[in-house]
């Protein structure tokens with residue numbers, strides 16, 4: 001009797017143990033931890049560059065550390081959008097929406113583990129919205145503010161766990177370890193600037209600048225490097241003058257882009273950064289037709305490498321047309337958009353796209369309704385004013401950022417509340433008046 005109870009108990013316990021083990025293995029049960037690269041295999045943005053030791057001969061890994069010797073490069077980088085990738089007000093406003101994808105956003109905007117408070121050890125049940133984290137003892141809060149810093153492109157770990165600098169020249173003699181990995185450095189841009197991915201129906205990433213360049217027939221295959229245009233060549237010493245190093249063929253680190261800087265202060269660097277709008281705009285005729293004016297313009301994307309506009313789907317060109325009558329009255333302003341339109345809810349999808357392909361030239365038409373008070377007698381002298389803006393942020397999205405400012409981190413909140421004072425939405429790239437007699 002006693003024996004059979006014992007056997008039953010043992011059998012029962014064995015069954016129970018089996019059930020426990022089995023249910024833990026089952027993916028659908030609570031709290032199973034799945035490695036990030038199992039959920040997002042091969043995706044660079046799913047990970048970070050692991051904690052790095054200070055570079056020997058430098059004593060640190062921040063841009064500020066590099067800037068002690070590479071003074072001009074540091075100053076240029078400071079004016080670039082890369083240095084603003086974390087402190088950017090629009091980025092901060094979007095981070096505060098609590099989508100669960102924040103850690104993924106940060107992987108491209110602050111890609112070094114040393115820039116992060118937390119280390120992600122896995123995703124609970126493989127769900128990107130539930131990362132499991134532990135504290136990062138090597139976190140450097142100042143480094144975090146640097147966004148896409150020198151280290152994001154130039155630093156890596158060797159076989160012994162020491163940090164080395166990724167270089168391109170090879171005939172230099174730096175006080176820090178260097179390995180020449182030219183292609184790796186020059187292709188690094190694509191890790192962040194070329195991705196189409198749907199995390200869930202409303203969270204979609206759509207940057208295709210790399211694919212646009214790959215598809216372009218207007219540049220030779222061996223010229224297809226982002227740095228060829230965005231890092232113009234300049235003859236100079238790589239380090240500060242007092243170090244007496246030779247003048248070399250070097251590259252500006254301004255990373256100029258669509259010409260809409262992250263704050264008004266930065267406008268003063270735009271002219272010398274290498275930036276020039278690739279929009280070519282030409283007036284091609286106006287005629288009166290059925291109570292309205294029909295205006296024809298030729299527009300061209302002079303950029304041989306990628307579309308106008310490229311990257312973030314919100315970016316676009318806005319062309320405005322207005323008629324002035326005898327310098328007294330004006331018509332309403334009529335706008336024409338070159339860009340994409342997206343619907344974000346309930347499912348993100350592209351509704352339309354009329355961007356200009358590399359080197360594409362196109363005729364566009366804008367119609368201005370004739371105001372009632374306008375009669376033939378009152379308007380012998382007319383003029384048409386055309387202007388164009390490169391837009392980064394629409395008034396509509398800016399409004400919703402301001403409305404939700406309370407959710408933004410305290411250090412950015414006041415600036416988001418008074419967004420217009422701190423954050424350029426668009427830059428004027430064209431304005432001309434064309435007088436004509438009717």
Ligand code: HEC
Pocket residue numbers: 055057058060061062065066067068069070150151154155165166167168169170171172173174175176178237238239243245246248
């Ligand atoms: C103590 C001064 C000093 C500091 C700090 C320093 N560098 Fe250098 N670096 C040099 C010198 C000197 C050279 C070689 C210049 C020459 O020979 O013209 C150099 C060369 C380089 C090169 C070119 C190597 C090649 O052959 O292509 C890169 C890239 C570079 N440094 C990146 C960095 C980065 C990134 C940091 C910060 C982590 C950094 N450096 C910090 C002094 C410094």
Ligand code: HEC
Pocket residue numbers: 081082084085086088091107108109111148152153185186188189190191192193226227230231255256257258259260
């Ligand atoms: C680690 C990710 C990452 C890498 C690598 C990277 N970028 Fe960027 N880049 C960004 C982010 C994020 C921004 C936007 C920052 C912002 O607007 O706040 C940006 C902005 C830019 C802009 C400015 C766009 C504008 O209109 O202001 C240009 C141009 C650019 N990158 C070119 C490059 C080039 C060229 C390379 C390679 C040499 C490169 N990037 C590598 C993440 C990256």
Ligand code: HEC
Pocket residue numbers: 189193209210211213219224225226227228229230256257258259276277278279303304305306308309310311315390
């Ligand atoms: C042949 C030169 C050339 C090459 C190569 C090139 N770009 Fe550009 N890029 C430009 C020009 C010119 C502009 C300015 C467009 C404008 O505002 O009219 C620009 C603008 C941009 C912008 C801002 C887009 C916008 O519409 O606001 C980003 C981001 C960018 N480039 C990233 C890249 C990346 C990443 C690569 C490599 C995959 C690359 N570019 C290759 C010339 C080039």
Ligand code: HEC
Pocket residue numbers: 063066067070073074075077082148149150151152153154168185186188227228231238249250251252253
């Ligand atoms: C977004 C990526 C990126 C960032 C950020 C970046 N660099 Fe570079 N850097 C490059 C690329 C790409 C080249 C090579 C360009 C080429 O050869 O066409 C380069 C070249 C260099 C060189 C070799 C000389 C030259 O100008 O070609 C030095 C030195 C250098 N970088 C230092 C720095 C320092 C210091 C910082 C931070 C203040 C920095 N870089 C930030 C991508 C980057």
Ligand code: HEC
Pocket residue numbers: 045088090091092094095101102104105106107108109191192193195205207310311312314315392
């Ligand atoms: C694959 C890398 C990558 C990821 C992931 C990523 N970004 Fe970016 N982000 C970029 C690059 C590159 C740019 C700038 C160039 C451009 O606009 O094409 C940028 C620009 C931005 C900008 C500035 C828009 C502009 O027009 O300049 C905001 C805001 C932003 N990102 C928010 C986010 C948020 C929020 C997330 C997460 C939901 C996120 N990003 C995830 C690479 C990334």
